[in-house]
Structure formats: structure tokens, C-alpha cells
Amino acid sequence: MLSWAPDTNHIGVYVAKHLGYYAKAGLQPDIVAVAQAGAEQAVNSGNADFALSNLTNVSIASTKDAQLLQVLQVQQKPSAIWCSLQSNTAITRPKDFDGKTFATFGSNESDAVIKRMIEHDGGKGEFDKVTVGTSTFQTLSSGKADFGGFYATWEGVQAEMNGPQLRCFTEPDYGVPGNADTIGVITNSKTAKQNPELVRKFTQATQRGYAYAYEHPDEAAKILVDEAPEANLDLAFVKRSMHTIVDGAYWGDMNAMKQGSFTLGTNDVSGSQQYIDFLAQAKVFTDAAGKVVDTVPQVQTLSTDKFLLSAQELAPSFK
Known part of the structure; x- marks a missing residue:
């Protein structure tokens, strides 16, 4: 399966x-x-x-x-990347996720990861959430959310080839241990x-x-x-x-x-x-x-x- x-x-x-x-x-x-x-x-x-x-x-x-x-x-x-649209100049680092809206599929796991990344970068780890109904790309482009999760080997490639351009951060760089x-x-x-x-x-x-x-x-x-x-x-x-x-x-x-x-x-x-x-x-x-x-x-x-x-x-x- x-x-x-x-x-x-x-x-x-x-x-x-x-x-x-x-x-x-x-x-x-x-x-x-x-x-x-x-x-x-x-x-x-x-x-x-x-x-x-x-x-x-x-x-x-x-x-x-x-x-x-x-x-x-x-x-x-790890291949997970946590990204905002490159056009969103209010976000330049994970700390900037504070107070923004996360496009999520609803897992506690992703919440814990984002919180750790924000805190590691000097933020409070506080953010709003909206559940993704279709595509995270569409959710960000529509303005319903400010950042979301992707995979470098799939959606990351899609963004490079077809847009929209993303600004991304990886977990190991911001305090999330292991794989x-x-x-x-x-x-x-x-x-x-x-x-x-x-x-x-x-x-x-x-x-x-x-x-x-x-x-x-x-x-x-x-x-x-x-x-x-x-x-x-x-x-x-x-x-x-x-x-x-x-x-x-x-x-x-x-x-x-x-x-x-x-x-x-x-x-x-x-x-x-x-x-x-x-x-x-x-x-x-x-x-x-x-x-x-x-x-x-x-x-x-x-x-x-x-x-x-x-x-x-x-x-x-x-x-």
C-alpha cells in the first residue's frame, strides 16, 4: 500500500x-x-x-x-522543509513564524517541530493554525496561511521548476534532533x-x-x-x-x-x-x-x- x-x-x-x-x-x-x-x-x-x-x-x-x-x-x-513564500518578506527565519499562521495537516508532531524551530531561533514558539484542505501551495498563495511543510525531494523540486518560489528552513539547523x-x-x-x-x-x-x-x-x-x-x-x-x-x-x-x-x-x-x-x-x-x-x-x-x-x-x- x-x-x-x-x-x-x-x-x-x-x-x-x-x-x-x-x-x-x-x-x-x-x-x-x-x-x-x-x-x-x-x-x-x-x-x-x-x-x-x-x-x-x-x-x-x-x-x-x-x-x-x-x-x-x-x-x-531528513528531507522535510518548512517554508513561506519567498514573496512574503515578513518571514526571513524561523523566529518570524511567531504569530503567523501554519498550514497544517493536523498532526501534533508537526506542531512540536515548528515550536522547537522557532524557540531555537529565539522566538516564543506561538503560532496560529489552519488545516490544509487541498494543497499547501494553494493555502499559502491564497493568504490563508503564512508557512507550511514540504519535502525537499518532491514539493521543493516542484517549486524550483514551476513556482511559487519558497524560502525554506530545515529541522537539523534549528534544534530538531535525529532523523x-x-x-x-x-x-x-x-x-x-x-x-x-x-x-x-x-x-x-x-x-x-x-x-x-x-x-x-x-x-x-x-x-x-x-x-x-x-x-x-x-x-x-x-x-x-x-x-x-x-x-x-x-x-x-x-x-x-x-x-x-x-x-x-x-x-x-x-x-x-x-x-x-x-x-x-x-x-x-x-x-x-x-x-x-x-x-x-x-x-x-x-x-x-x-x-x-x-x-x-x-x-x-x-x-
Whole structure:
């Protein structure tokens, strides 16, 4: 199950299907649109076997008794950017978010991040909010909000190519610890225990798909465009997104992968835990009844690398 509309975060899955990596492993997965309740809930209930997610979402779901496990983490560093329109001269730094209106999708997580960034920059951390109904770009352009969240590898590229021009700030520069964007593949922890061979085959085929995309960004971009026609993706835009990922080493150090000293897909337990600890301090985690949970989720129990190909096994994928 997708986590959103088809984009370059999902590209390894489409590549693995198109190039026959799944078929070679004896699998014929269907790629389906994200459910209204979310990909995490779909995997937890058994309506999907695997989904794209991240360790933050897995941690949040775990406090509501979900049984999820991340088995592959493709993104190794944050790509979230918090931006205003460049034409909004009243905002030149995160401190200027104070007293302004935040275009939000409604998560306590993003509130905690913005508050920390403002405070780190010397502000009070006080802002108004408006829930985004369609596009954050449209919300900012209409004047209904002053700033919002985007991703450098997708909306950031869109703004560079087509506008509107943005003025952006990144979390690590303003006091947010760890890695917030641990995007990867999740499954149900029961599935991992009861059918480990299925999980191993799917994880390794997907891992090969992302490795191919990292090594062949233009070819992978065309595969995504062709395999997800419902998304009406522009090939030039998808290529630019993939090159942003490669040039920024968002999926890890390519040289280390070629040398076999780093495995694409490794879960960043340390970086993720730092971010989870930060969210816990901000009282972000709640149980199913909405009550704040004081017990901090532990990433080492919510992720595993045991189903991955080794660095040496994957190294030949990188020329």
C-alpha cells in the first residue's frame, strides 16, 4: 500500500515490479492506493501485507497497540522543509513564524517541530493554525496561511521548476534532533514471525528496486511514470526529484554502498530514537483514547534489518 500518491519515495517498489524482481522471488504484489484510515492501519488490520511508512508513524501507531515492524528504511536523512513564500518578506527565519499562521495537516508532531524551530531561533514558539484542505501551495498563495511543510525531494523540486518560489528552513539547523524522515517499508510483526520467508523475499526484492533506482535515476523515473499512469506525473519533474535524492545522498552514501560498507535499506535506529525521544518530551504520543503516553516507544523493537540483503550481496547493484 502506498502512503500517499505515487512519488519517488515509492519508486523502488515500482521498479522492483517492473524489472521482475518480485516475480523472480515468486511474488506478484498488487500496488494499491492508500486507505482512508492510513497505510499503518491497513497493515495492522491485515488489509495490506506491506506499506510505505516511517519509524515515526510506526512509533505513533505502537502507542495505540498496533503491531508493526519496519523492515527496510530507504531514506537516511531528513528531507522535510518548512517554508513561506519567498514573496512574503515578513518571514526571513524561523523566529518570524511567531504569530503567523501554519498550514497544517493536523498532526501534533508537526506542531512540536515548528515550536522547537522557532524557540531555537529565539522566538516564543506561538503560532496560529489552519488545516490544509487541498494543497499547501494553494493555502499559502491564497493568504490563508503564512508557512507550511514540504519535502525537499518532491514539493521543493516542484517549486524550483514551476513556482511559487519558497524560502525554506530545515529541522537539523534549528534544534530538531535525529532523523524525522525515516521512510521505508513496514509489515505486520505477526507476519514477520509467522511468514518470515515472505517478508524476506519482498524486502530483498524491494531493496534491489531502490538500489537500481539510486544507480539509474533517469531509467527509474520513467518506470514510475509508466507504471503509475493514474498519477499523471511529468517525466522531467520525476527525473529532477530522483537527481535531488541522488545528489543529496538522501538514501545513503553511494560510495559506501559500492564498497560494501553500508547497506541500502538499513534502519537508522539511533537517529530515529533521538527524534522519537524529542516527540515524547513534547507529549506527542497518545493512546487510542487520546491520553498522553509517557512510555517512550523504542525503535529497536519496532524495526529490524534481518530480512535485508547484506552490503556485500547488494554491492554488485552499484557499478
